[in-house]
Amino acid sequence: xxxxxVAEPQExxxxxxxxxFQAVLDAAVDAVVLFDHEGRIELLNHAGERMFGYNEQEVIxxxxxxxxxxxxxxxxxxxxxxxxxxxxxxxxxxxxELLAKRSDGSEFxxxxxxxxxxxxxxxxxxxxxxxxxxxxNAEEALRRSEGQLTIAQEIANLGNYxxxxxxxxxxxxxxxxxxxxxxRYGEPYIGVYDYLEQMVHPSDRARWMQARADLHSTGxxxxxxxxxxxxDGSVRHVHHIAQTSRASDGRIVREVGTLHDITDRRRAxxxxxxxxxxxxxxxxxxxxxxxxxGIAHEVNQPLTAIATYAQACQRxxxxxxxxxxxxxxxxxxxxxxxxxxxxxxxxxxSFVKNREVRRELLDANRLLDDVLMLAQTDARHHGVRIVLQxxxxxxxxxxDAVQIQQVILNLVRNSIDAMLEVPEGRREIVLRTDxxxxxxxxxxxxxxxxxxxxxxxxxxxxxxFTTKPGGTxxxxxxxxxxxxxxxxxxxxxxxxxxxxxxxFTLPAVPATAGG
Amino acid sequence: xxxxxxxxxxxxxxxxxxxxxRDALKLLLRSVGQAVETYAxxxxxxxxxxxxxxxCLVLDxxxxxxxxxxxxxxxxxxxxxxxxxxxxxxxxxxMAVEAMQAGAVDFIQKPFxxxxxxxxxxxxxxKDGANRAAxxxxxxxxxxxxxxxxxxxxxxxxxxHGKANKVIAGDLNLSQRTVEIHRARxxxxxxxxxxxxxxxxxxxxxxV
Numbered sequence: 001x002x003x004x005x006v007a008e009p010q011e012x013x014x015x016x017x018x019x020x021f022q023a024v025l026d027a028a029v030d031a032v033v034l035f036d037h038e039g040r041i042e043l044l045n046h047a048g049e050r051m052f053g054y055n056e057q058e059v060i061x062x063x064x065x066x067x068x069x070x071x072x073x074x075x076x077x078x079x080x081x082x083x084x085x086x087x088x089x090x091x092x093x094x095x096x097e098l099l100a101k102r103s104d105g106s107e108f109x110x111x112x113x114x115x116x117x118x119x120x121x122x123x124x125x126x127x128x129x130x131x132x133x134x135x136x137n138a139e140e141a142l143r144r145s146e147g148q149l150t151i152a153q154e155i156a157n158l159g160n161y162x163x164x165x166x167x168x169x170x171x172x173x174x175x176x177x178x179x180x181x182x183x184r185y186g187e188p189y190i191g192v193y194d195y196l197e198q199m200v201h202p203s204d205r206a207r208w209m210q211a212r213a214d215l216h217s218t219g220x221x222x223x224x225x226x227x228x229x230x231x232d233g234s235v236r237h238v239h240h241i242a243q244t245s246r247a248s249d250g251r252i253v254r255e256v257g258t259l260h261d262i263t264d265r266r267r268a269x270x271x272x273x274x275x276x277x278x279x280x281x282x283x284x285x286x287x288x289x290x291x292x293x294g295i296a297h298e299v300n301q302p303l304t305a306i307a308t309y310a311q312a313c314q315r316x317x318x319x320x321x322x323x324x325x326x327x328x329x330x331x332x333x334x335x336x337x338x339x340x341x342x343x344x345x346x347x348x349x350s351f352v353k354n355r356e357v358r359r360e361l362l363d364a365n366r367l368l369d370d371v372l373m374l375a376q377t378d379a380r381h382h383g384v385r386i387v388l389q390x391x392x393x394x395x396x397x398x399x400d401a402v403q404i405q406q407v408i409l410n411l412v413r414n415s416i417d418a419m420l421e422v423p424e425g426r427r428e429i430v431l432r433t434d435x436x437x438x439x440x441x442x443x444x445x446x447x448x449x450x451x452x453x454x455x456x457x458x459x460x461x462x463x464x465f466t467t468k469p470g471g472t473x474x475x476x477x478x479x480x481x482x483x484x485x486x487x488x489x490x491x492x493x494x495x496x497x498x499x500x501x502x503x504f505t506l507p508a509v510p511a512t513a514g515g
Numbered sequence: 516x517x518x519x520x521x522x523x524x525x526x527x528x529x530x531x532x533x534x535x536x537r538d539a540l541k542l543l544l545r546s547v548g549q550a551v552e553t554y555a556x557x558x559x560x561x562x563x564x565x566x567x568x569x570x571c572l573v574l575d576x577x578x579x580x581x582x583x584x585x586x587x588x589x590x591x592x593x594x595x596x597x598x599x600x601x602x603x604x605x606x607x608x609x610m611a612v613e614a615m616q617a618g619a620v621d622f623i624q625k626p627f628x629x630x631x632x633x634x635x636x637x638x639x640x641x642k643d644g645a646n647r648a649a650x651x652x653x654x655x656x657x658x659x660x661x662x663x664x665x666x667x668x669x670x671x672x673x674x675x676h677g678k679a680n681k682v683i684a685g686d687l688n689l690s691q692r693t694v695e696i697h698r699a700r701x702x703x704x705x706x707x708x709x710x711x712x713x714x715x716x717x718x719x720x721x722x723v
Contacts, residue, residue, distance in 0.1 A: 293606050301625075305538075306539075308542075311628075311629035312545075312546045316546045326542075381577065
């Protein structure tokens with residue numbers, strides 16, 4: 001820098017430069033040290049005094065390397081010597097990071113730049129030293145935090161990314177995201193959706209596209225589970241959460257998201273669910289076993305009617321004292337009764353068949369109606385009347401029909417068993433659908449039986465707890481897990497006037513979802 | 516009162532909660548010329564049935580509300596003599612035994628051969644006819660007994676205890692001639708053809 005001042009006397013100019021130089025030195029944030037070709041200190045500015053804890057007067061004439069700890073101290077000598085011998089202009093370098101040493105012996109991170117003062121011989125040097133402790137600490141903390149984040153992501157099997165739509169910054173992929181997507185760390189980055197585009201499982205594709213479109217159009221966050229096909233052909237389940245931030249004009253500036261590999265959890269869940277379904281199936285078969293006598297009776301009724309109609313027809317034909325219409329009517333009845341017997345068998349089969357569990361939108365009252373035939377079978381056999389009280393508003397539930405019917409039937413069976421000791425006239429079960437205070441669908445099975453013993457209530461839903469001779473003790477336990485899997489609850493209370501009432505709820509389905 | 520119980524036509528009363536079984540039975544029995552009435556419940560039958568009507572009851576043992584067994588018990592309490600044939604399902608043997616012990620004439624398992632049922636019904640009707648005839652005769656005897664004067668009743672009691680006229684005259688402090696006149700009146704009023712007949716009639720109604 002050349003300061004151009006015209007018409008200034010030589011001496012005044014030298015003074016002024018001296019003052020300005022002193023002001024620059026005093027104002028400098030960095031330590032400035034001047035030393036000669038043998039490394040003897042000639043000047044240390046205020047910042048240097050503060051940084052190293054020396055008084056300038058103490059150190060003048062001392063070797064500059066006293067400001068450095070080993071091994072830098074010896075290196076400094078080598079550098080200087082080498083410079084002098086080789087005459088290389090920038091051997092001392094600029095912006096070298098090393099440790100510096102204070103007067104009390106403590107060390108700190110510093111950045112050192114050394115330059116030669118031009119036009120001096122023997123050469124003199126100026127050194128700038130910057131205390132970078134804070135920066136180094138921050139860098140160290142950041143590195144540690146990143147390392148911990150990477151470990152955490154590995155443990156959680158979760159990766160995250162940031163996509164910048166405005167092109168001002170580079171997109172970001174966490175190292176573990178590569179693993180989640182079955183890539184090697186360091187592969188060229190082509191954009192998270194460019195990868196996913198090729199990987200999303202065809203069956204989940206429509207759902208995924210929709211979620212993505214919603215994220216971009218509505219600004220709601222995306223939260224979706226789907227399957228991806230890894231490059232090695234394996235199928236993984238991922239949970240993808242993403243959010244966008246927008247500029248004031250609504251343009252999307254940035255999207256941040258996480259991809260969580262939940263395959264192991266999903267497999268465990270699937271296995272648990274399959275096990276539960278198998279137990280539920282076992283429960284249905286054992287319920288049917290208990291109902292065998294009633295079912296036999298229920299098939300026997302139409303068979304009796306069929307046999308009797310047929311024999312009556314033969315007699316009517318033989319004696320010639322009958323109309324064609326009469327015979328035709330009897331044949332009609334025979335047909336209808338055969339279908340009736342078939343229907344019992346069909347319902348029985350569909351109840352015990354091992355099948356895929358499937359949740360559908362169902363009318364809660366229809367569920368009652370459908371289970372009624374099997375329930376009646378057992379009830380009639382034990383002299384029990386069933387009274388239906390349907391909710392007038394025909395509420396809808398999302399449920400597996402057979403499993404919910406299993407719960408109802410199980411409760412009905414328990415009620416029947418509880419009433420075997422009461423006079424036949426009092427044997428009545430009320431089946432009711434209703435809507436509870438929270439708007440959920442409530443099913444009730446109420447009886448006039450012996451009621452539930454206060455001591456038994458606590459254990460009632462435990463597996464293998466039974467009060468019935470020959471009972472498996474699984475019915476209520478299975479019923480409760482079915483109801484819970486549907487997001488509802490199952491409980492019991494005393495029936496005012498005697499007996500017990502069992503309730504279970506299923507979450508209501510919003511009317512709009514009803515279609 | 517529905518006419519004379521001895522001459523009214525017997526009716527088969529069917530009580531079964533299953534409409535098809537009920538209807539089929541009605542058709543079958545109609546095909547063999549029987550008068551049939553059907554009821555869907557025990558209660559309905561109790562309300563509709565007049566006790567003096569002859570016939571037999573074909574009763575389903577298992578019904579919701581009042582069961583067949585309960586209906587039988589109610590009829591027994593009313594001293595009904597209507598014979599009962601129970602219709603049972605498989606595995607209802609203990610109930611059938613109970614029904615028989617309570618006086619049912621028979622039971623038949625579903626499904627059944629038509630002839631088996633018809634035979635059982637005919638037997639039951641025969642029994643009902645005999646029961647009702649015997650019941651009618653006893654009622655006649657009782658009516659005749661009621662026409663005797665107190666003195667004639669005294670003479671009758673002593674006669675059936677095998678006392679000779681002379682002993683009776685002594686016991687009642689009457690002349691032997693008077694006893695003979697009373698005795699002839701008793702024989703006439705009781706329509707007895709012989710002393711043995713008279714004794715049998717009095718034993719029949721248990722008034723010895």
